[in-house]
Amino acid sequence: MAPYETEDSQGAGQSALRRKAVRYAVPVAVVGVAAAAIGLVPALADSGDPDLPKVTAQELIEKIAASDTEQLSGTVKIHTDLGLPSLGGAASSFGGGGGGGGKDSSSADPKEKLTELASGTHTLRVAADGQDRQKLSVLDDASEYSVIHNGDDLWAYDSASDEAYHATTDRAAGKDQHKPRGSEAPATPKELTDEILKASGDTTSITVDGTAQVAGRDAYRLQIKPKQSGSTVGAVTVAVDAKTGTPLKFTLTPASGGAAVVDAGFTSVDFGKPAASTFDYKPAKGTKVTEADDLPAQDRQGKVPEEFKGAEGLDGLKVIGEGWTSIAELKLPKEAAGLASGAGTADMPGDAQKFLSSLGDRVKGDFGSGTVYSTRLVNVLVTQDGTVYAGAVTKDALVKAADAG
Structure with a gap:
């Protein structure tokens, strides 16, 4: 479908809208263990161009900012192509001890898994119930890795090694924050979109580029492009749910052309309240548990x-x-x-x-x-x-x- 219009960002009013859009409608803090550069394979997500009422870029940004989605669950298919070899094996040398869970580390530590998601293709299951309960699971052929944020606790479990990692949120430490420590990297389409809009300014062109269907839902396509020459970014395209204003898919294409570098979104999504049991976790007998506060300071930050x-x-x-x-x-x-x-x-x-x-x-x-x-x-x-x-x-x-x- 042809673009509805070619409206660029417009001065201070548009900048204010972008700042408003930065707040998280779905503050899926736990999902932040996935790298910023993750995403959905488009062929699995798209299926036709629905006929929707026309909107301007400003109206669509307002819709994202006004989105009050705090509950959802779904499946994410991740494909990232930075032009690098797989980092899974190398990640352990930087993450604090390696996949085997050394003396002062754990293979379940979210920092161990973050770089693994920065390349290749992965399948995730995500769930969120407000600011205090989120879950992300990385599914492999014969194993599963999960990160669960429930209230003041952050748990991570690696079934391949039968190891668990436990930390507390900043809020539990007396700070008025909701994100667990070490989980600041954006990963959901909403978080990635907020980061891009936050960084946008007069250097950016923002337009509505037609419609799409993502995970069975009708969506508008918001296209964000640099006005400046010299950037390696070609364009960022965000599929915004027409009903809720929730970003469903985030695609970053390089200026050099070719396949997307980042392609992030849902293959299936449900905006209903997940069952409370989704966020329950208790280590089984025999599971090795590493407490974040027991690690040396350098291992909490990652070994040099x-x-x-x-x-x-x-x-x-x-x-x-x-x-x-x-x-x-x-x-x-x-x-x-x-x-x-x-x-x-x-x-x-x-x-x-x-x-x-x-x-x-x-x-x-x-x-x-x-x-x-x-x-x-x-x-x-x-x-x-x-x-x-x-x-x-x-x-x-x-x-x-x-x-x-």
């Missing part, structure tokens, strides 16, 4: 690889530019600069240095030389002196920022 010891001393982050072409600049510690820039270290064998250099593209400019590491969405330039420039921007934009710096 030996090569990057001293990274806690990173210089303060600086942001260059604005909107879609924002670039983060920071300084690596000396211990990590040589490795990250692809230059290696003085005691590194020549073959190892060549292999390290082959992982990225060598670039030169007024700043000197460095290496650009690329995905389909994010590019990172590490200069020989250990300065890092990163953003959802082109390589040329990074080199330009480094030259200006």
